[in-house]
Amino acid sequence: ALERASSVTNEVWLSAEHAIRVNRRLDHRLFREAQLARDLPDAVRYPPVVAFGSVSGLDFLLSRRQPGAPLARCWPTMSVSDRRTAIRELAHMLRALHATLAPIDLPVAKDPPQALGSEFEPLRPLTTMLERMAELPHVERSLASSLLTMARANESQLRRADAQHMIHGDLSFENLLWDGHHVSSMLDFEWARPAPPDLDLDVLLRFCAYPFLHVAADYQAATHAADYTEVPCWLQEDYPELFDAPGTQDRLRIYAMAFDVRLVLADPPAASLTRLDVHHPLRRLAALAARTSHLDTPG
Numbered sequence: 001a002l003e004r005a006s007s008v009t010n011e012v013w014l015s016a017e018h019a020i021r022v023n024r025r026l027d028h029r030l031f032r033e034a035q036l037a038r039d040l041p042d043a044v045r046y047p048p049v050v051a052f053g054s055v056s057g058l059d060f061l062l063s064r065r066q067p068g069a070p071l072a073r074c075w076p077t078m079s080v081s082d083r084r085t086a087i088r089e090l091a092h093m094l095r096a097l098h099a100t101l102a103p104i105d106l107p108v109a110k111d112p113p114q115a116l117g118s119e120f121e122p123l124r125p126l127t128t129m130l131e132r133m134a135e136l137p138h139v140e141r142s143l144a145s146s147l148l149t150m151a152r153a154n155e156s157q158l159r160r161a162d163a164q165h166m167i168h169g170d171l172s173f174e175n176l177l178w179d180g181h182h183v184s185s186m187l188d189f190e191w192a193r194p195a196p197p198d199l200d201l202d203v204l205l206r207f208c209a210y211p212f213l214h215v216a217a218d219y220q221a222a223t224h225a226a227d228y229t230e231v232p233c234w235l236q237e238d239y240p241e242l243f244d245a246p247g248t249q250d251r252l253r254i255y256a257m258a259f260d261v262r263l264v265l266a267d268p269p270a271a272s273l274t275r276l277d278v279h280h281p282l283r284r285l286a287a288l289a290a291r292t293s294h295l296d297t298p299g
Contacts, residue, residue, distance in 0.1 A: 006216035008174055009188075018050060019065045022058060027110045029190040030061040036189055039103045040166075043096035045185045068179035072215045075173060076222050082181075087231060089183040090176065091238035094200065097186075098242075100166045102194035109193040112169060113203070114258035122158040123151055126254070129261045138269045139282065146289040147261075151254055157247030158254060161196035168192055171200045172207040172214045198248050202255035208232060209294035213279060252295055253288060260284050 002020070005012040010030070011022040023030045034052035047063040054060070068074075071086060078086070117124040127148060134144035168175070169191030177185040208228035212220045236243045263281035276283055287293040 006218050017065055019063050021061045024058055026057050028059050030059040032107050033189045034061050041096045044093050047185050066177050066185040068177035068184040070174050071176040071178040072173035073219055074178045086183050087234040088238050093186055098165050098197040102166050109191050112191045114255055115262050116258050123155050126258045133264055136268045138272050154250035154254055157250040163195050167195045167200045171203045174215050198251055201242055202252050256288055
């Protein structure tokens with residue numbers, strides 16, 4: 001017997017003992033994740049893979065079902081003590097993952113969320129997309145120009161970052177399971193790849209600022225940014241080196257830019273900036289340029 005589970009990206013089905021994920025895109029991301037699973041440290045608590053393959057061009061991954069529900073679903077009703085425990089355990093899991101060297105034979109992750117290039121030309125995809133964005137109706141060229149200037153001013157920080165160890169690549173509370181007492185598993189390594197560890201911090205900070213944009217539709221209404229205000233501070237207490245590496249703040253600005261410019265090109269604005277929804281990615285880019293974004297919040 002199978003039960004359909006809510007999910008943001010893949011199709012997910014649950015039985016009493018197993019979880020089945022189906023990827024309907026033709027990019028074989030689950031196949032790649034299954035290959036990576038054998039190299040993940042036990043501390044990450046990735047569920048054991050039972051089988052994986054493809055059918056009619058679609059790939060699937062069958063794993064042992066771990067106890068618990070998505071941490072994002074549980075978070076609104078958790079006590080402060082339980083929330084603190086969850087972040088402490090997340091820090092331990094992340095530190096283990098970020099200490100893992102990328103497998104030599106790991107296939108390249110296709111279309112990761114941030115528009116960034118190789119260590120030799122890290123800004124090339126981003127600058128190309130910003131130039132395209134500047135040509136869109138309702139986008140002011142001055143905004144694109146300001147973002148380009150910011151990116152180029154901080155490019156050297158990308159070149160200096162460690163990019164040999166693994167990151168998760170999609171680190172939201174939707175991809176962590178909470179069993180009522182502990183974080184029982186870290187899931188969905190489709191975008192895991194060798195990259196600077198603070199790229200995971202970029203994803204997590206964005207999730208904390210806009211959690212309702214990153215969870216399944218059936219509990220968006222119960223998901224509020226106010227419930228996540230302590231998370232970055234707690235994580236910094238438990239994993240300070242993730243925050244304190246030289247150039248982290250500069251890299252975070254480029255990562256945020258590289259994430260949102262893709263969204264703007266995928267869904268071009270239908271009105272001028274001031275008439276757009278407050279959560280439109282172009283509004284976030286404007287806040288980034290003005291240094292009033294979630295990365296500039298005091299504390």
